[in-house]
Amino acid sequence: MTPERRFSFRTSGRLSFSGDMATRIECGMVSLLLEIFTAELGENPLSGTALWGKDLVRFLHQRDEEALRTQGIDPWTGEPDPFAGMFGEGT
Structure with missing residues (x-):
């Protein structure tokens, strides 16, 4: 290593x-x-707090995120995305 x-x-x-x-x-x-x-x-040291002190973090490739959004799934929660299709995803 x-x-x-x-x-x-x-x-x-x-x-x-x-x-x-x-x-x-x-x-x-x-x-x-x-x-x-x-x-x-x-x-x-960051300007935001989205990453600070998170217990569970994971890497999600942009390709996988887009595929989940296209299916109407929030890629970060795994739950149905209430905003699916509203912003042109999957078009």
């Missing part, structure tokens, strides 16, 4: 133009994603 490559990720506040609000995170991509999903970083 190849060791995880390490990167330096830098995040900054949306309205900040100075480095004062910047955060530097040293880790590999897999580690960064795991720490975001499990909320193990000191604070959320």
Whole structure:
């Protein structure tokens, strides 16, 4: 198994133009994603909270997501999608 490559990720506040609000995170991509999903970083480095502290995460290829939407199924819940067909999916 190849060791995880390490990167330096830098995040900054949306309205900040100075480095004062910047955060530097040293880790590999897999580690960064795991720490975001499990909320193990000191604070959320993302502008949204959709991925922060999620117990269950999964990868869903765009092709599979589109196929489920075409069938009228919400790809993230597996339940019938009440908005199916309203926005031109599957056309």
